[in-house]
Amino acid sequence: MEPGPERVILCPHCGHKARVGTIRSYSMIGAIAWTDGKISSMAPDLPAITRCVACSEFYWISEAKVVGEFHEWGSYRVRSADPADSSVGQWLEGGPPAEWLSLEPVRHLAGEEYLLAIRKGLARTERDEKYLRISAWWSHNDQYRTVEANLEAKGSLSGQVRENLERLRELLDEDDYSDRLFKAEIERELGHFDEARRLLAFDFPEHVREVAVFIDQLAQRGDTLVRKIPKGNW
Ligand SMILES: [Zn+2]
Incomplete structure (x- = not known):
């Protein structure tokens, strides 16, 4: 499994920040298939929808605004604050802001x-x-x-x-x-x-x-x- 950068996203309801992983590639070796269609594999099971820890509202992760991306022990980049400009900033060295590292990862719903x-x-x-x-x-x-x-x-x-x-x-x-x-x-x-x-x-x-x-x-x-x-x- 090759992880991609972590993303910092905003809850669309209250703006609370959360982090979400990304995957570049993964292998299905050793995967288990179940009769209900679920496949358990080594790939991280990233949620598509979550619930904000701050305001308890639900949101689709694909619809949350991304404010930055980072590698845990390396570079990071900040997305433009101007909503009209969707371009991504340059990767910066020196480690991501401490706040980003302490964010809670988005969770699966029960x-x-x-x-x-x-x-x-x-x-x-x-x-x-x-x-x-x-x-x-x-x-x-x-x-x-x-x-x-x-x-x-x-x-x-x-x-x-x-x-x-x-x-x-x-x-x-x-x-x-x-x-x-x-x-x-x-x-x-x-x-x-x-x-x-x-x-x-x-x-x-x-x-x-x-x-x-x-x-x-x-x-x-x-x-x-x-x-x-x-x-x-x-
Ligand atoms: Zn919220």
């Missing part, structure tokens, strides 16, 4: 926060809503990824988690193979095994065919847990 962000109007497009609902779902499933999870540990889904999956299901297009696979997995996790299997009986492209077969086997077993996709199947 499961319920993704849903709260939707209620607060952060999903301006269907694509945003899909992103937020998938993130809420993955975040809920995270508790079953770390340990050797079993079905008893899962119990029944809370109303909020179920509602999220039901709404996400409506946003997915059955004619799109990737959406269809997501949808089949949602039906399986909701315990609708026949519906999951109906969706999986489809001419998926080669590179996900084995994943569909694997999810189908889980549905046949009556398994509703998120599962690691065995190596060699993706």
